[in-house]
Amino acid sequence: MRPREERPVPTSAPPRWAVRAAQLITLLALPTGLWRLTMVCGFPSGYTEAGFVPFDTLGSKLWMLTLSVVCELLALLSLGLVRPWGETVPRRIPVIGGRPVRPLAAVVPAAAGALALTAILAAMPLWWTYPHPDMTPAGRLLVGVIYQPLVLWGPLLGAVTVSYYRRTRGSRTAHTNTP
Secondary structure, three states: OOOEEEEEOOOOOOOHHHHHHHHHHHHHOHHHHHHHHHHHOOOOOOEOHHHHHHHOOHHHHHHHHHHHHHHHHHHHHHHHHOOHHHOEOOOOOOOOOOOEOOHHHHHHHHHHHHHHHHHHHOOHHHHHHOOOOOEOHHHHHHHHHHHHHHHHHHHHHHHHHHHHHHHHOOOOEEEEEOO
């Protein structure tokens, strides 16, 4: 008897709004990541000379670099909710390539991420009400402007996740015996 072959059941294409929302998510994280990278390169990027001192250490630079890369990679993962590789693992991936992605394996982390991002970034609109003595007035404005769009990340991810779930909830892996 031959092993069972797994084949995904095709799902419908994602709605255009979901594709656009997933693409927008990747762009939302970009300005803050680029801003942090300028600080990694040694530019104060809106901080006063004294305010920049804590960021001018190797540990801080590694943290900002890591945070920038991880945030952008997580933002890029939202594309998996609207692209074929979010339903079937690309064949070039060792061991699991070609296998279908179980919908809940994508939905649960994406929904948790959407909830966490919404909670974490909910206070960002209040940026303007907090004192920032370690920043220049222009730096305070710049940071406020580039961080405000991140408030949309959680809700957009939640909407794209719901769209993915609706499209894939009926799809199950079809198990067939190949003769």
